[in-house]
Amino acid sequence: MPDATGTAQPKLQGVxxxxxxxxxxxxxxxxxLGGSSAGPLDVVHVFWLAxxxxxxxxxxxxxxTNPSVEELLAGSIPGLPPxxxxxxxxxxxxxxxxxxxxxxxxxGELEAxxxxxxEGSIADDQAFPPDEGYYSAMGAGGFDPESGGSDQPNRMxxxxxxxxxxxxxxxxxxxxxxxxxxxxxAGNVTxxxxxxxxxxxxxISTLGVPVVNVPGCSPVGDNFTEVVAGxxxxxxxxxxxxxxxxxxxxxxQFKETVHRHCARAGYYEEGTFAELPGDQECLVEIGxxxxxxxxxxxERGAINHMGGCMVAGGACIGCTMxxxxxxxxxxxxAPPGSALSSNISRTTGAGIRRLRRLSMAHANRSPIWDRAxxxxxxxxxxxxxxxxxxxxxxxxxxxLQYRGTVDLAKRNKRQPQPKTMNFFAxxxxxxxxxxxxxxxxxxxGAGREEL
Numbered sequence: 001m002p003d004a005t006g007t008a009q010p011k012l013q014g015v016x017x018x019x020x021x022x023x024x025x026x027x028x029x030x031x032x033l034g035g036s037s038a039g040p041l042d043v044v045h046v047f048w049l050a051x052x053x054x055x056x057x058x059x060x061x062x063x064x065t066n067p068s069v070e071e072l073l074a075g076s077i078p079g080l081p082p083x084x085x086x087x088x089x090x091x092x093x094x095x096x097x098x099x100x101x102x103x104x105x106x107x108g109e110l111e112a113x114x115x116x117x118x119e120g121s122i123a124d125d126q127a128f129p130p131d132e133g134y135y136s137a138m139g140a141g142g143f144d145p146e147s148g149g150s151d152q153p154n155r156m157x158x159x160x161x162x163x164x165x166x167x168x169x170x171x172x173x174x175x176x177x178x179x180x181x182x183x184x185x186a187g188n189v190t191x192x193x194x195x196x197x198x199x200x201x202x203x204i205s206t207l208g209v210p211v212v213n214v215p216g217c218s219p220v221g222d223n224f225t226e227v228v229a230g231x232x233x234x235x236x237x238x239x240x241x242x243x244x245x246x247x248x249x250x251x252x253q254f255k256e257t258v259h260r261h262c263a264r265a266g267y268y269e270e271g272t273f274a275e276l277p278g279d280q281e282c283l284v285e286i287g288x289x290x291x292x293x294x295x296x297x298x299e300r301g302a303i304n305h306m307g308g309c310m311v312a313g314g315a316c317i318g319c320t321m322x323x324x325x326x327x328x329x330x331x332x333x334a335p336p337g338s339a340l341s342s343n344i345s346r347t348t349g350a351g352i353r354r355l356r357r358l359s360m361a362h363a364n365r366s367p368i369w370d371r372a373x374x375x376x377x378x379x380x381x382x383x384x385x386x387x388x389x390x391x392x393x394x395x396x397x398x399x400l401q402y403r404g405t406v407d408l409a410k411r412n413k414r415q416p417q418p419k420t421m422n423f424f425a426x427x428x429x430x431x432x433x434x435x436x437x438x439x440x441x442x443x444x445g446a447g448r449e450e451l
Contacts, residue, residue, distance in 0.1 A: 028101040034075020035082030039236030045114040048087040051156045052183035053120025056218035057174035063303045064221030079238045099139040106162035113168040121176040121183040122198040124191030171212045178213035179322040213248040217319035258290035258316045261299040271349020287332035288315035295320040358393045367412035
C-alpha cells in the first residue's frame, strides 16, 4: 500500500510464503545431474529432516568420500538414477521455496519416488495439542496453505507423519535418529525416541523396506553414502536390498566389534594396558568399550579412510549402540567386565608376551649370523653373541617349526659361510686410532665468534 507520499511500499510475505526468495520457478533441491537410464527411475528425491540433532550427521556426510555426496548428486556412479537432495543447509532455495517440494511429496503430487532421511531424535511433541508447542520444526503455515492455515511452525514430527506413508525408504542417520541417543537420555524433558520407535515395528515403506538405521555420533560419512547408493541401486532394480541385521543396521558395517580391528588389540592380548590417555597400549582400563561395541571406524576411519576414535588415541564410548549414552556412563571409566577379562588377559598375556619375545629374537637373526655366532653390525657389537637360553629355545623352536617338513635349520647349519664376509674388517682401525676430534676453540671449530 502507498505511504504518505503516494509511493508504493513492498509487501512483506507472510506465512506460508515467507522466505521464498527466488520464486516458484526455482528448481527443486540440488543435484539431479547425470545418472543412469538403465532402470525404470528417471529421478529420485532425497528429503532431509532434522529433529533433535546437533547437525553433526550432516557434517559427517558432507565429508564422505566413498562415495561422496558430490558423486551422488552429479550422477557419476554407474547404475544410479539422478538424485535430487533437499537439505536445509545445502539448498539454494529458502523458506517456502525450499519446503515446496516437501509439500508436493506429502500431497502425493511429486510424481517421483523419494527417500526420507531423518537426522536427530524424534521428540514426543505429537502428544501436544495442535498449535500448542513443538520441539523441532521446519517451515510454517500448516499443510493446507489454501485454507489460510496456521502461522505456527510445522513440527518436524508432522513432516514424518506426512512423508513416511509414501516414502520408498526411511533412513535414520546417526545414533539420535536410530536409537534415541543423547536427547533420549535419562533426565531429558523432550521424551525423545528413535525414528523406528516413532513409526513402530509394523512400518514398512512403499517398497516393503523397514526403517534403515546407520548409527554413530557422529556416524562415519562413508557408511551413510554407501547405504544410500545401495538403496538407490535397489530402487533402480539393479541390485538386491542391502543386507540389514536384526536392528536394521547395514550388516557388513556393524557385524564386527571395534576391538577386533583396533590397532591396539594386540596389547590387550598380551595383557598390557594404557594408564593415561595418549599411551600406546590398549585403552580398556581407561574406559574403552571397544570389545563389545559394533562399529567399523577402526578399519574404515572417520574421513577419507583416516582417523577415528581409537586411531587418534580416544577410548570407545559406545556411540553406535542402542544403549548409548546411559549404558556406557560414566565415560572414561573402566567397564565393569574388564575387572575379570583384563586380569585374565594380564595372566595369560604375560606368558604370551615372553614367548613372543623369544621368537622375535630368534627371527631377528639370519642363518649366516647363527653360524658366525654374532651379529655383524656396529649397532649390536656389544650384544651380538647368542645366549645359552636363546640357543636352547632355538633348538626346540626349530624342532617344532620344521616337524613333518624339510628341516631348513639343518641345511643352513651345513651351508658354508660367504668367503668375503666382513670384507672391511680392520681396514680403518689405524685411521680411527689416530683420529683427533677438532678443537671447538680453534678456527675450524664452532667458536662463539662464528655463530
